[in-house]
Amino acid sequence: MTRRPLADHQAAVAAHLAGLAGTETVPVRVALDRTTSAPVRAPYSLPLFDNSAMDGFAVRAAEVSPGADLEVGGRIFAGDTTRPVLRAGTAMAIMTGAPLPAGADAVIPVEASHETAGSGQQSTVRFDAAPEPGAFIRSAGDDVAAGEVVIAAGTRLAPRHLGALAAAGVETIEVHRRPAVAIISTGSELIRAGATPQAGQVFESNSLVLQSLSTKHGARVTFIGSAGDDGDFATILTAACQDADLVLTSGGISMGEREPVRQTLAEHGWFGPVAMQPGGPQGLATWKQTPVCCLPGNPVSIVVSFEVLLRDVLRGIAGLPPVASNRAVLAHDITSVPGKTQFLRGVSEPDGSVRPLGGPGSHLAVTAAAAELLIEIDADTTELPAGTEVTTWPLT
Ligand SMILES: Nc1nc2c(c(=O)[nH]1)N[C@H]1C(S)=C(S)[C@@H](COP(=O)(O)OP(=O)(O)OC[C@H]3O[C@@H](n4cnc5c(N)ncnc54)[C@H](O)[C@@H]3O)O[C@H]1N2
Numbered sequence: 001m002t003r004r005p006l007a008d009h010q011a012a013v014a015a016h017l018a019g020l021a022g023t024e025t026v027p028v029r030v031a032l033d034r035t036t037s038a039p040v041r042a043p044y045s046l047p048l049f050d051n052s053a054m055d056g057f058a059v060r061a062a063e064v065s066p067g068a069d070l071e072v073g074g075r076i077f078a079g080d081t082t083r084p085v086l087r088a089g090t091a092m093a094i095m096t097g098a099p100l101p102a103g104a105d106a107v108i109p110v111e112a113s114h115e116t117a118g119s120g121q122q123s124t125v126r127f128d129a130a131p132e133p134g135a136f137i138r139s140a141g142d143d144v145a146a147g148e149v150v151i152a153a154g155t156r157l158a159p160r161h162l163g164a165l166a167a168a169g170v171e172t173i174e175v176h177r178r179p180a181v182a183i184i185s186t187g188s189e190l191i192r193a194g195a196t197p198q199a200g201q202v203f204e205s206n207s208l209v210l211q212s213l214s215t216k217h218g219a220r221v222t223f224i225g226s227a228g229d230d231g232d233f234a235t236i237l238t239a240a241c242q243d244a245d246l247v248l249t250s251g252g253i254s255m256g257e258r259e260p261v262r263q264t265l266a267e268h269g270w271f272g273p274v275a276m277q278p279g280g281p282q283g284l285a286t287w288k289q290t291p292v293c294c295l296p297g298n299p300v301s302i303v304v305s306f307e308v309l310l311r312d313v314l315r316g317i318a319g320l321p322p323v324a325s326n327r328a329v330l331a332h333d334i335t336s337v338p339g340k341t342q343f344l345r346g347v348s349e350p351d352g353s354v355r356p357l358g359g360p361g362s363h364l365a366v367t368a369a370a371a372e373l374l375i376e377i378d379a380d381t382t383e384l385p386a387g388t389e390v391t392t393w394p395l396t
């Protein structure tokens with residue numbers, strides 16, 4: 001049986017999902033971790049108005065002489081919306097964030113001042129020293145001018161970015177779409193954690209792996225279902241397609257007698273071996289106009305299939321950059337099967353070299369969990385001596 005070269009299947013997956021890319025407008029309030037698809041410009045200059053950086057007194061710097069009294073002509077609080085005026089020869093008490101009165105050119109902190117009486121009474125104030133003009137004034141437009149870029153296109157929005165957008169008064173923004181993913185695991189042997197396994201039963205783990213990886217790489221999971229091997233798959237697949245841009249299936253695609261995914265979808269797409277290991281059996285189909293990516297059921301194959309085939313495609317749709325591969329030298333000699341790109345689970349040594357971890361079996365979920373990376377060995381190579389440089393993929 002001819003195997004589809006890995007690069008061809010990677011391209012087929014990308015082409016199959018290309019229609020999922022797009023942009024949408026969302027409220028800033030729910031935009032955490034979304035990626036901007038256009039620059040966001042400031043509707044207003046920030047700060048919006050000249051204001052005080054300290055609790056103290058607004059003055060004209062030239063009118064302040066150390067030890068001389070100035071009449072306190074009023075008190076200004078944050079939230080005052082009429083702009084006050086500083087009369088010649090007076091000071092005004094001012095709170096942090098309150099609008100600077102017209103005519104003032106400096107603020108003196110309360111700690112460097114001596115007021116004869118407090119709030120509500122006629123009083124005078126004297127100061128220890130004359131201020132520099134501009135002292136403790138936060139000027140309009142210091143942070144950003146109206147029309148300037150607040151957040152560049154392609155930014156994955158962290159809390160500080162959301163803060164900047166909210167501070168700028170931006171209510172909605174344009175972001176890359178986050179595709180809705182439905183996940184179906186198949187297998188009559190599968191049970192949930194918490195159940196007591198009967199003979200022949202297996203704890204279901206792939207849906208959680210696919211859910212976590214999809215969420216981590218820019219998608220949102222809208223449906224998680226399971227199907228046995230004897231007849232309910234098409235019904236569940238149809239339900240999954242209702243709310244999803246993409247369906248991911250696990251299991252049921254190789255050469256057995258009960259392979260519900262392949263048997264249901266063979267006429268609706270492509271199924272066959274890809275020249276990779278693990279993750280050899282693969283499928284791509286369309287059901288109810290929804291693309292379906294069919295991954296093999298072995299738990300390690302699920303991880304490798306997602307990382308190698310889907311991860312960067314989903315990231316691209318969500319506006320995220322691909323995860324960079326690295327180069328590293330092998331700590332030991334290794335051998336590899338011919339004709340398939342091998343992805344060995346591996347770890348880094350303290351000197352930066354890499355070595356495979358555990359056996360090649362794609363059922364070894366717990367052993368594979370200790371790996372940090374995949375070591376890629378190309379399809380033509382069968383023996384690599386220690387010291388050979390190889391490509392490694394971080395496990396995400
Ligand atoms: N005659 C052949 N047999 C097999 C071939 C082959 O080329 N010729 N390929 C083998 C390889 S490689 C893989 S990988 C598997 C893939 O088969 P399926 O995708 O049909 O997967 P299943 O048979 O349904 O399951 C395989 C294995 O994984 C366990 N499994 C399945 N789903 C889950 C899940 N959600 N959580 C945990 N474990 C799961 C399942 O119990 C099986 O042990 O085919 C080989 N056979």
Ligand code: MOO
Nearest residue numbers: 278279280301362
């Ligand atoms: O190709 Mo399978 O995915 O080795 O276990």
